[in-house]
Amino acid sequence: MKNLIPLLVVFLILLLAGGCSESSTSPESPPSQHSTLYYFTWSDYVDAGVVAKFEETRGVRVVIDTFSSNEELLAKVQTGMTGYDVVVPSDFMAGIMGRLGLLAELDLEKISRVQDLEPHLRQLSFDPTNRFAIPYLWGTVGMGYNADVVTETPTSWEALWDPKFSGRISLLNDEREVFGMALQTLGYSLNSVDPQAIQQAKHKLMRQKPLVKAYTSEQFDQLLVAGEVVLAHAWGGPIARAMREHPSIRYALPEEGGMMWTDCLAVLASSRQQALAMDFINYLLDEEVALATTRRLLFASANRHVRDRLPEDIRTNTAVYPPNDMLTRMEWLEDVQEAIRYYDRAWTELKVH
C-alpha cells in the first residue's frame, strides 16, 4: 500500500482545500473559561519566555503552530477554517493577503507601539498605513562565508560565480530569491517582469549551476558550519546564529544592493479573538519583549528603540543590522503577479538541465 503515499499527499492537501480537515491545533469549542490565542508563525521564530509571560499576565493560553514558507501560510489560510488568530506573513505576502481580504483591519489605537517603528519600515508600499500588518522582525539577504577559505571579503553577488569555490557554494532554494540575485548582477531590478531579463538571468544561473553544491533554504547555515560549503546565499539571521558556533563565519552584503525583508504581524479576518490578538501584537512589539526576542533569534527588531539597547556584538553585526548606508540601496521583494509564470518556467528549466 506504499504506492498510495503520493496519492495520499495530494489527497490531504485537497482535504485541507475543502476545509474538511482541521489541524490538531484548531480551536475545540470557543466558550471555555480561559481564552486561547492561536499564533501561526515561522518555525523557530518564538522566544518561549516571552510567550509564557504573556500567558501569565493575561491569563490566557497561546497555542503556537508553525509554517515554513509564505506560500504554505497562504495555502492554509485560504482554506478559511484555520482557527488561527495572529499570523506572520512577510512583506509582499502581507500585501497579497490584505488584498484577498484575509486580514482584519488593525485597531491602531490598541497597538500603540506602531509609533516605535524603525523609520525605514514605515509607509512600505504593500501596506503604507499599517492597515493590515505591522513590521515585526526584519533583515537582509546576502552572503554568508567562511573567512578561513574565502579570504577576500565578497563585495558582489559575482562571488557566487567564482570558480575557486566550485562545489562549495550554496544558494537559497527559492525561485524569487535566486532569480532576484541574478537579475541584480545584470543590472535589473529583482522584481523585473521582463521575460527577456528573466531569460538572461536563467542563462547566467545555468553557467553557475556546476559550481553549486546545493539549493537549500533550510540547511545553508549547518552546511557552512560543517564546512560542506564556504559561501552561501543566505538570510542574515541564521548566519548570525552560525557565527556563535563557528567564529570564522562572516556575512557580507553585495554592492548590487541585496534584498531587504520584514515579517509582519497581522490578525486574520476570521479570528474570533480580535481584541486579544491586537493586544498580543502590541505586546510583541513592546520594547522589552522585542529586545528579548532579538537577543535570542538574532533578527533585527522593527522597534527602533531596541537597537541601542542590544549588546555591542549584536548591534554591530551586519548579519543582524545592515549598515545604514546600505538601507537605501536594498530592494524589497514585490509580488510580480502574472509574471511569476516566467519565473516558474525558468526555475524548472534551471533544475532540469
Place this chain on the structure above:
Amino acid sequence: MLNHRSDTSFAFPVKVSLLSAGLFLGLFFFLPLILVFGVSLASRGMYGGITWIVTWENYQRVFDPLVGMIFLRSLFLAGLTTLICAVVGFPLAYCLSRASKPWQLILLTLVMIPFWTNFLVRTYAWVLILRADGILNSLLIGVGLLDAPLSLLFTDLSVFVGLVYGYLPFMVLPLVVAIERIPPQLEDAAFDLYASMGGMFRHVLLPLSTPGFLAGGVLVFIPSLGAFITPYLLGGGQNMMLGTFIQQEFLVARDWPFGSALSFGLMGTVLLTWFLLGRMSVEKEPS
C-alpha cells in the same frame, strides 16, 4: 479475492464487510481522486486559488518536453533503485528464508527495526553520514584510503543511495515469502543433476521466486517514482524529480491545477507499469 466462487450471493457478514470496504474505498480513495481530477481541469487563480474555468491546458503542459525530462529522470532513478534492491535484496532474502527458525525471527526483526524510526529522521541520518565531515568520509580518510573528502552529498548518487536504503525492505519481505515456498530439495535435485551454482540459480531459484520479485518490484518502484523526502533532503535541490516538482507546483508556484494534472500523470505512469508487470507475470505463469 472472492471471484473464484461460483455463486454470487454472499452470506450476511461477507456483505457487511464488502460494504464497509466499498465505503472506505469510496470515501477515502475515489472521492478524493475525483476531487483531484476536478482541480486538474480548473485554472490557476492569481494567488494560488482555483478558478473554475475548465481547460485541458494543464494536461497539455504535462506533455511538455521539459516535464518529460523530469519524468524520464524519475523513471530511470526508480528503475535503477528497483534493480539494485532486487540484486542486493535477493541474497539477503535467501539467507533469511533458509535460516533456522530462531535466527529467522531475529533477522526479520532486524530488517523491520528501522521502520520504528521516522523516515524523515532516517533520511537526515544519511546527510550526517555522507557529508564532507561525515562518518563515511572520516572513516575513509582515517584508514588512509582517501586524502581529501569525497563529495557525496547532494548528488544523484546520494538520492539513489537514500532510495535504495529506504525501500530495500519492501523488496526483501515479498522475496522471503516467495523463497520460503521453494522446497530446499529442489536445490539438491538440481545439484544432483550436475547443475552449477549459477545454473541452479538460473533454472530453479530465479523462476520460482518471480512472484516475489514482481511484488517487491512494484512496492519499490512506485514509491521511488514519486519520492519526495529523499530527493528533497539528499538531492540538494539540484535536479528536479517528480515528487519535488509536484511539491513545487503546489507550494511554490501556487499552481494547484497543474500540480493535480502532474499527479494524474504520475498515476498514469504507475498504472502503465503495473499493467506491463501484470502481463509479464501472466506470461511467466506456468500453464
